[in-house]
Amino acid sequence: MTVPDEERLARATLCAIAEPGEALLGRLIDRVGARGALAVVRGTEPVPDGVPITDRARARLAAWQARLAGTDPETDLEICDRIGGRMICPGDPEWPAALDDLGDHRPYALWLRGSADLRHACLRAVAIVGARAASPYGTRIAADLGAELADAGWTVISGGALGIDGAAHRGTLAVDGRTIAVFAGGVDRFYPPRNEVLFLEIIEHGLLVSESPPGTDPSRLRFLIRNRLIAALARGTVVIEAAARSGALNTAAHTRDLGRPLMAVPGPVDSLTSVGCHRLLREVPPARCVTNSAEVLEEIGTIGVDLAPVPQGPLLPHDALDPTTRAVLEALPARGSAGTAQIAVKAGVDLSTATGRLGQLAAAGFVERAQTGWRLRRPKKPRPSRPP
Structure with missing residues (x-):
């Protein structure tokens, strides 16, 4: 769709005589187009039906009409072109529908x-x-x-x-x-x-x-x-x-x-x-x-596509354990040791399950045997090196 030169020139004039976003001017343009709205401002055409004319509206029309004498839309468009710019209107391919x-x-x-x-x-x-x-x-x-x-x-x-x-x-x-x-x-x-x-x-x-x-x-x-x-x-x-x-x-x-x-x-x-x-x-x-x-x-963004990841803390080694194995691990005391039967009762599992899961935890390095049962395995502290 090509916007006629007369329409483009009328819109350049309206930009020069009115502040942006004037609702009255917007209604006029919507009903009779930019050239028609400019004719209403000049007084050569009547205000179209459906556009209420209040005292404030009359004052706005009078102010815009008074500014017409000082406008030069052709020069404005020429200057815009000279600085590498352009003016776009509704109907131009570049006009955003939003x-x-x-x-x-x-x-x-x-x-x-x-x-x-x-x-x-x-x-x-x-x-x-x-x-x-x-x-x-x-x-x-x-x-x-x-x-x-x-x-x-x-x-x-x-x-x-x-x-x-x-x-x-x-x-x-x-x-x-x-x-x-x-x-x-x-x-x-x-x-x-x-x-x-x-x-x-x-x-x-x-x-x-x-x-x-x-x-x-x-x-x-x-x-x-x-x-x-x-x-x-x-x-x-x-x-x-x-x-x-x-x-x-x-x-x-x-x-x-x-x-x-x-x-x-x-x-x-x-x-x-x-x-x-x-x-x-x-x-x-x-x-x-x-x-x-x-x-x-x-x-x-797009629903279902641009979902933000849920914030999480650092991944710990025991996070990968299944619920039963984790329950057995958490049944061990923080300090000291406990027997297999005691651990099974606290974890809510039978004795054979506790025995099997403790073996898996030992192989993975989470627990180790003690004289009185099982205890959490503590990382060994590095020994300080002796000076040469």
């Missing part, structure tokens, strides 16, 4: 910069978000998780910020994985500037994604709005370190609203940067507690 779950808050278009295909990259993608003022513990977990998920063939999505976001991106890139950074401004506005080298590397191995045309500066409101995009592009979201008030918790809320798996990594109980994670784990319904990539994949 964004349809946002309903009226779906992006009007997306501005991309990078080598990866967005739709393909999001088929197996997980979001990792968290605190900007992250601790060494948090950044280590984020980097390790990003690397392990990338090794498993998953795309890591985050917001490109300092702290947890940057660590997740870097961990993914360290193993030549694919990562996506969702911007709150244009894809030519590297923010924070300290991550410029990181963003340039992401362009080579992944994607920068924005709902705003080039030249748009990030703002606090746009950071919050873009979080719904992070949640929608991923199969699930992992929160690693989040304060009581955190943008990561906003992403977590969007993840829940979309019905996607929400996961949180626990931190030290007295850490202020983990207060938000612990709250997510206590809420109803709670976020899923995850501590490694296997547990993340169990939540977002």
Whole structure:
């Protein structure tokens, strides 16, 4: 399916005049398309039936109309092309179908910069978000998780910020994985500037994604709005370190609203940067507690295939014994010795069974004969070597 140039130009215009995710604009586009919605904004077409017009809606339409004079969508598209970017719309092969779950808050278009295909990259993608003022513990977990998920063939999505976001991106890139950074401004506005080298590397191995045309500066409101995009592009979201008030918790809320798996990594109980994670784990319904990539994949992967192994302690020699033989072994006293009949009574077996199993245990090196019966075999301590 090819999106007509007029439709693409209309969507570029709408990106320039309206903040991302405006429900009113989303309803207009859903009913009359982007060109029809732009005509309504210009006042050349009436508001279609089924779109309620409140005082707030009239104010929004007036504000968008006032901004039309300062827009130049052709130049925006030219600049995007000049920096190696592209704009995609619903109907383009690269458009991720998962964004349809946002309903009226779906992006009007997306501005991309990078080598990866967005739709393909999001088929197996997980979001990792968290605190900007992250601790060494948090950044280590984020980097390790990003690397392990990338090794498993998953795309890591985050917001490109300092702290947890940057660590997740870097961990993914360290193993030549694919990562996506969702911007709150244009894809030519590297923010924070300290991550410029990181963003340039992401362009080579992944994607920068924005709902705003080039030249748009990030703002606090746009950071919050873009979080719904992070949640929608991923199969699930992992929160690693989040304060009581955190943008990561906003992403977590969007993840829940979309019905996607929400996961949180626990931190030290007295850490202020983990207060938000612990709250997510206590809420109803709670976020899923995850501590490694296997547990993340169990939540977002294929049912019955991506199951995380059950954590186990070290394998001990007596773990391989059958229940009867183990019962005989455990019937021996920790110190001293016991007779065969005494061991049989304590183990709950007959005398011949106890005799046979004690012989097997002796051959395996677990027990040995003593003057008064049987005793546990103790490993011999090495004798200290004599100096020459």
